[in-house]
Amino acid sequence: AQTVTQSQPEMSVQEAETVTLSCTYDTSESDYYLFWYKQPPSRQMILVIRQEAYKQQNATENRFSVNFQKAAKSFSLKISDSQLGDAAMYFCAYRTAVEIKAAGNKLTFGGGTRVLVKP
Amino acid sequence: DTGVSQDPRHKITKRGQNVTFRCDPISEHNRLYWYRQTLGQGPEFLTYFQNEAQLEKSRLLSDRFSAERPKGSFSTLEIQRTEQGDSAMYLCASSFRRTQYFGPGTRLTVL
Numbered sequence: 001a002q003t004v005t006q007s008q009p010e011m012s013v014q015e016a017e018t019v020t021l022s023c024t025y026d027t028s029e030s031d032y033y034l035f036w037y038k039q040p041p042s043r044q045m046i047l048v049i050r051q052e053a054y055k056q057q058n059a060t061e062n063r064f065s066v067n068f069q070k071a072a073k074s075f076s077l078k079i080s081d082s083q084l085g086d087a088a089m090y091f092c093a094y095r096t097a098v099e100i101k102a103a104g105n106k107l108t109f110g111g112g113t114r115v116l117v118k119p
Numbered sequence: 120d121t122g123v124s125q126d127p128r129h130k131i132t133k134r135g136q137n138v139t140f141r142c143d144p145i146s147e148h149n150r151l152y153w154y155r156q157t158l159g160q161g162p163e164f165l166t167y168f169q170n171e172a173q174l175e176k177s178r179l180l181s182d183r184f185s186a187e188r189p190k191g192s193f194s195t196l197e198i199q200r201t202e203q204g205d206s207a208m209y210l211c212a213s214s215f216r217r218t219q220y221f222g223p224g225t226r227l228t229v230l
Binding site: 004037047050091093106107109 | 152154159160161162163164167175210212217218219220221222223224
């Protein structure tokens with residue numbers, strides 16, 4: 001079974017600075033997807049960024065970028081130019097890329113990292 | 120609003136009562152998922168539907184839990200004889216392919 005580990009329960013960053021969140025995972029598969037989701041306080045979870053394991057290029061979405069190290073099974077998220085609205089719980093998630101209809105390709109989540117942004 | 124919606128947003132019940140939650144997925148999404156999230160933790164998978172067929176259930180889903188998705192549209196999650204340990208956020212997500220989109224969740228408190 002796949003497992004996802006986020007070793008930082010909480011990270012604090014100054015507004016306009018950069019913060020990096022770590023995520024490691026364990027899998028025997030070679031083809032899979034990795035995601036970062038953001039969950040603001042009392043609000044719904046939204047997708048931040050997605051990475052396909054077969055792509056060597058790291059995904060980027062505006063101020064958010066990832067450092068995907070497949071051999072190390074590491075998938076960190078960098079938030080640049082942090083804004084007050086970035087304060088939230090961030091979850092790393094894994095999904096197999098093999099389309100298994102009976103399994104549904106469920107997400108396996110890490111425990112989350114709380115990001116605090118100081119003005 | 121064309122996102123995933125869930126109803127109710129909050130539910131307070133007494134131990135032993137039955138509760139039912141509803142999820143309306145994004146209209147063109149054929150896959151629907153239920154997750155449970157306890158305070159300070161990541162979501163854990165409960166069950167999955169492809170269209171109207173329930174194709175996978177987690178071991179977390181005891182026999183007090185039942186889920187349906189009639190006609191492959193909305194889904195309901197029922198918990199019978201609630202226990203204090205059932206207190207959690209229940210999240211619904213839908214997808215067409217790779218990416219799951221989440222609803223706002225239903226927060227259940229069992230007194």
